[in-house]
Amino acid sequence: EVQLVESGGGLVQPGGSLRLSCVAAGFTVSNNYMSWVRQAPGKGLEWVSVIYSGGSTYYAHSVTGRFTVSRDNVRNTLYLQMNSLRAEDTAVYYCARNVDGGSYPDYFDLWGQGTLVTVSS
């Protein structure tokens, strides 16, 4: 079965760090464009970052310089390293697969179930 399973969420203090993981089944992470999307409690969806199959990465303005997306090809896993966390980073974080639009990623066709990150003292 093709699926994504996130883990690593939890409670962290402001200024702290956390690493999220997203294990893929049924397809190869390194052959796909992969993204992170978050949703603050009771709010809408916000794209966070994308990693290309070739390794290029892009980020939302709100996380640039603090978050890093990466992957482990052996473990078929996507990661999101989050540093200098703020209260406004509190959200459910989803990993998602992008459809291959050729040289550019397209829309999200597969989502994980999400993992909750709470930033609070």
Add this chain to the structure above:
Amino acid sequence: DIQMTQSPSTLSASVGDRVTITCRASQSISRWLAWYQQKPGKAPNLLVYKASSLESGVPSRFSGSGSGTDFTLTISSLQPDDLGTYYCQQYNSYPWTFGQGTKVEFK
């Protein structure tokens, strides 16, 4: 950044009604637009991509239209399973952005 504005924010309708949700982009995005449905406590689910292409497995009562800056998602006959929040998303340029969502409720 491209701003995506949906209307209405909340929609109350009855089973069998024809429902239309609109999404407006702050600048032209050609047809690089997707629609997602999100049910409470669940991840979003893709409905429509490239403005009007229906994702495999999505009921035919869903349809999308538009290009440039103005787009619509239509449910031809609302069903009980269609309860949830609907989001448009542009993937024309970074940063990718979503509309604020339209919550569909039943009268």
